[in-house]
Amino acid sequence: MNSLNHTDLELRPLLDRRSEKLFKILNYNWVIFPITAALSFLGMDTQFTDPSGVVEAVVKPGVLWTSDCTIIAIVLVPFLIAQIPPYFILWGLCLPIRPFSYANSPKQRSFRSLRVCLVTKATNVQTVINTVDLWKPLHQSFRVRFVVVIDSPHNPFIGILPSWVEQLQVPPSFQAKHATHKARVLEWYRQNTDLTDQDWVLHLDEETEIDEYLLNTCLDFIERGSEDVGMGTIYYNAYNHWTHPITTVAEILRIAENFGRYQLPVRFFHQPLLGFMRGSFLLLNGTVENAIGWDTDCLTEDHWFAFYAAKQGFKFGWLNAIAREQPPNSLVDLLRQRRRWYSGELMIDSWALRVVVAFNMLEFVANLILWVPL
Incomplete structure (x- = not known):
């Protein structure tokens, strides 16, 4: 795992300002994106279609359907169907x-505490140190x-992390x-922390980078x-994002999904x-944590938690800030990650979800067919 040098840390305030500038632009998204979308579709129509609207590259004059049309349909149809509801x-x-x-x-409600909670198995020690270094401008809020929950009998962070970071x-x-794995750790933390409706927990993975703008957004939400x-x-x-082009492209599509499915x-x-x-980058009220808990054998405990929290009527909101992570290090890591996600999502008792996951799997395979030649 790459470490952050002193120059990297000095540049982090720039990311904070960049986040604020980005959302100032997105405040006018309802003007900007309809125009850009219309121009994009107009350009595509001009470049790739004839007056009848048929793609010239794959259709022969006078022929309604060709083998090229079949190939394109196999690749694109799962992608289009997966966007239910459309687009x-x-x-x-x-x-x-x-x-x-x-x-x-x-302001309409008060709170007692916001706990920034990072869970780690202590196998990527430098990654955790890098993440905690970014908390230094925030710790006097x-x-x-700030809490680091360690799922290991050995604590390698003693004497390394700052004193204001609670190590459990x-x-x-x-x-x-x-529960097993991460869900077990989260369940232990919930059981051993006196969470009330006046307490909030911001859950982070060990490589998740946050800034002051994000923390202020969480406080406004609360x-x-x-x-x-x-x-x-x-x-x-965050880093290494163009080292492996295939995994980077896959994560770019996930970024786009922030504005859609999520x-x-x-x-x-x-x-x-x-x-x-x-x-x-998940902010939970203590009441929700205690009502749902993390005691599940589902491989995607976050999806399971949200599914049942929604069923119990808890309300969700969107935090307009940006956390930063890194993409998987290799295609093998990407495939293992997606396999775990799909397997976990299929464990949740919902036929509608399983249908959507099946289409998502087809979409992922179709995208791989397009990415790998690159």
Whole structure:
């Protein structure tokens, strides 16, 4: 894992300002993106179609259907069907995002604490150190606590992490009824932390980078919002993001999904689409944590949590800030990651979700066919 040098840390305030500038632009997304989308489709139509609207590159004059049409249909149809409801990303980009809606609202609730909680197996020690280094400008924030939960009998961070970071070790003897791996760690933390409706937890993976803008967005959500669960945008460009082009392209598509599958249902219905939620950059009220818990054998504990939190009527909101991570290091890592996701999502008791996951799998395979030759 690459380490951050001193110059990298000095540049982090630039990312903070860049996030703010980006959302100032996105405040006018309802003007910008419809125009750019229309121009893009117009350009594609001009370049690739004849007056009848048939793609010249694959259709022979006087022939209704060719073998090339069949190949394109096999590749593109799963991608189009997977966008149920249709064109989530396009609608998400074109409908008003209103990124400052919480910041511009009056305060309506108080809180006791916000706990920034990072879970690690202590196998990527330098990664955790790098992430915690980015917390230094944030650690004096009022009522904000920073916690590293270590799933290892050995704590390699003693004497390395700052004193203001609380270090907790999960006892090897702790056994949840169902949960294993990360879910077991989260369940132990929940059981051993006195969470109330006045407490909030910001869950992070060990490589998730946050900045002051993100933390302020979370505080605005807590004090000025009315929702119980917040999730936000993750960019996979922290570092190594062009080292492996295939994995980078795959993560770029995931970034686009922030505006579609993940964000749009939350913005308009305060519910995730069939529980689609990421396990990092996840802000939870203590009441939700205690009501749902993490005691599940599902491989995608974050999706399971969101699915049942939505079923119990908890409200979701969107955090208009950016956390940054890195893409998988290789194609093999990417395939293992997706296999775990799809396997876990299929474990959730919902036929509608399983149908969507099946189409997502077809879409992923179709995209791989397009990426690998690159």
